Amino acid sequence: MVVKEASLTTQELRNAILGGSLAKDGRLMSERVLAQTLQVTRSRLRGVLDDLAREGLVFRRHGQGTFLQPPPAQAPSRLDGLARRVSPAALMEVRLELEPALAALAAERGSASDKARLLRLMEDTLIAPDLQSYERADDIFHYKIAEMAGNEVFLTLFEEIRSLRQAKDWTEARQAKLGEENMTAVSTQHSAIANAICAGSTSAARTAMYEHMQQVRSVVLTETP
Secondary structure (H helix, E strand, O other), rough: OOOHHHHHHHHHHHHHHHHOEEEOOEEEOOOHOOOOOHOOHHHHHHHHHHHHHOOEEEEEEEOEEEEEEEOOOOOHHHHHHHHHHHHHHHHHHHHHOOOOOOOOHHHOOOHHHHHHHHHHHHHHEEEOOOOOHHHHHHHHHHHHHHHOOOOOOOOOOOOHHHHHHOHHHHHHHHHHHHHHHHHHHHHHHHHHHHHHHHHOOOHHHHHHHHHHHHHHHHHHHOOOO
């Protein structure tokens, strides 16, 4: 059955895009194919995609397309060799330098709508019912901060770190050490980070993220009895 554009409300169009059936491995069809499939003009489709991207519900990658949340790591298999060589301590050393800087830039450059979305993402990490849900919410929360920083070079570096963190062995080891108790402790720190960013305080955002990274580092590097 062919659906005419006039029969699709904006909410129906959003639901169709976010439903997953128009994506493969999290990546949406091209705008041309999406517009043809949904029987809408490309200009209207692009407007809806722009709104979804601003809300943090889809993620655009230059030269790669548009992805549904959570944002996929860029070519994780390309970093398999590095993941085998690099230690968690080395990775956390980089995160301690990079992510506080991203938080400070997000506080300075993030729009009002970005900050409103960040608060909702922060709440998702606080109410996550289990470890898997928390990891997903945490991933999106930190990605949004990196995106809000407004620097493509920083965002690319952040993506490389995400790819390393999502290596299978590292993920299993991190989840084993995190546990429910530590999950609650580290997720609570997201409130301080989000509130500082939303207040536009670069110094408070930098400090809150640094303290959070220190806590995560302590959990990740703790020797298992």
